Amino acid sequence: MSGADTLGALVQAYVETQCGVLLEARAAIIARDEDLVHPARVAIRRLRATLRSFGAVYDADDRSDFADELRWAANLLGDVRDLQVLAERFGTEDAAAAPDAHRVIAEEIERNRAEAWSRVVDALGSGRGTTLFETVARWRDDPPFTPKAERPADRARKRVDKADARVDRRLARARAASDAGSTDARELLHDARKAAKRHRYAVELAQPVLGAKAERTIERRQALQDALGEHQDAVVALAFLQRIEVGAQDREAASVVLELIARARASADDVAGVLRETERLRD
Numbered sequence: 001m002s003g004a005d006t007l008g009a010l011v012q013a014y015v016e017t018q019c020g021v022l023l024e025a026r027a028a029i030i031a032r033d034e035d036l037v038h039p040a041r042v043a044i045r046r047l048r049a050t051l052r053s054f055g056a057v058y059d060a061d062d063r064s065d066f067a068d069e070l071r072w073a074a075n076l077l078g079d080v081r082d083l084q085v086l087a088e089r090f091g092t093e094d095a096a097a098a099p100d101a102h103r104v105i106a107e108e109i110e111r112n113r114a115e116a117w118s119r120v121v122d123a124l125g126s127g128r129g130t131t132l133f134e135t136v137a138r139w140r141d142d143p144p145f146t147p148k149a150e151r152p153a154d155r156a157r158k159r160v161d162k163a164d165a166r167v168d169r170r171l172a173r174a175r176a177a178s179d180a181g182s183t184d185a186r187e188l189l190h191d192a193r194k195a196a197k198r199h200r201y202a203v204e205l206a207q208p209v210l211g212a213k214a215e216r217t218i219e220r221r222q223a224l225q226d227a228l229g230e231h232q233d234a235v236v237a238l239a240f241l242q243r244i245e246v247g248a249q250d251r252e253a254a255s256v257v258l259e260l261i262a263r264a265r266a267s268a269d270d271v272a273g274v275l276r277e278t279e280r281l282r283d
Contacts, residue, residue, distance in 0.1 A: 008149025010156055011054045014205040018043040018050075019140035026133055029077075030124055032117050037080050044074045049198040050205060053159050057151075059144040066139060069132045076123050079116040082236050083109055089237055090260075100249070101256030108244055156206040163199040167224075170195045171278060178271040185271040186235055193228035196221050223281050231274045234267035 021043035025036040051058070051067050090105050123129055170192035177185040200221035207214040241261045246254045 005153050006149060007054070007151040007153050007155045008057045008143075008145050010153040010208060011050060011057050011149075011205060012143050012145075015047065015050055015143065016140050018047045019136045022047075022136050023133065023140070026124070030121055032121065034080075034084065037077055037084065041074060041077045041081055044070050044077070045197060046201045046204075048074070049201040053163050053198060053202045054156070054205070057145060057149040059146055062144040066135060069128075069135060072128075073124070073132060076116075076120045080113065080120060082240075083113045083116060085233055086237060086240055087113075089233065101253040101260075104244065104249055104253050104257065105241075105260075108240075112240075153209050156202075156209055160199070160202045160206050160210065163195070163202040167192060167195045167199050167221075171275070174271065175275050178275060186231075186268060189228060189271055189274060190232055190235070193225060193232060196224045196228065200225065220281065224278060227274060227277045227281060231267065231271070234264050238264035238268050 022040055025040045025043075028036040029040060048067060048070050051063050051070075055063050087106075087109050090102065090109070124132070170188065174185055174188035174192050177188050200218055203210065203214050203217050203221070210217075238261065241257060241264055244257055246257050249257065
């Protein structure tokens with residue numbers, strides 16, 4: 001690779017930044033630092049998105065192996081992050097009005113969080129975890145480029161456009177499933193959210209060649225992510241609440257939990273409403 005005007009240089013600058021975030025977060029995460037979970041997950045998402053959108057600049061086998069290990073780490077940290085979001089969600093409810101119900105929920109969250117953290121610490125402290133961080137360091141310092149890395153940096157525009165078109169296709173699939181009353185609509189909406197993130201990250205990476213318009217695109221994609229993210233949070237909350245043994249609680253607590261389940265289900269089922277919001281965001 002030669003010069004900062006190549007596609008490889010453009011992509012690698014973004015990759016180096018994300019690898020740096022992960023390497024700096026390693027010790028704190030193993031020490032169960034809650035504050036580092038979200039930044040580490042975002043760095044992993046950005047890396048995975050980059051390997052998907054701009055993977056041609058890297059060796060295919062090496063890229064595939066790295067993506068697999070990043071997905072493994074993302075799943076581990078995802079369990080902890082989901083519980084952080086749940087704690088925030090239910091912490092904002094009026095706990096004083098139903099203390100027993102909220103105690104049950106808080107205890108369930110903490111029990112799950114302890115188990116999730118144990119999995120994270122054991123996994124990232126294992127041989128596989130050590131190898132993962134060694135690989136992250138190698139990708140930062142000695143990336144496995146292919147000759148395509150020597151292409152002009154402006155080639156990134158094509159990859160950004162493809163990522164943009166993929167968002168529209170995913171939203172269209174979710175809309176069709178919703179209109180048909182398909183049970184796949186929720187998952188397809190989640191797929192659209194992931195595609196929106198990949199497009200946003202591609203735009204972030206390509207900002208040096210996209211110019212001033214990139215900022216507006218990033219803002220619009222962030223707004224779309226937020227709308228779709230609220231729906232996904234409801235889906236996660238519903239799954240969590242349904243795991244609580246309602247029959248083992250007193251009548252008041254059981255009643256409140258069942259009410260929360262009903263609210264979460266209504267939000268999770270409102271795919272059509274979320275899609276209407278996405279249309280508004282595009283206007």
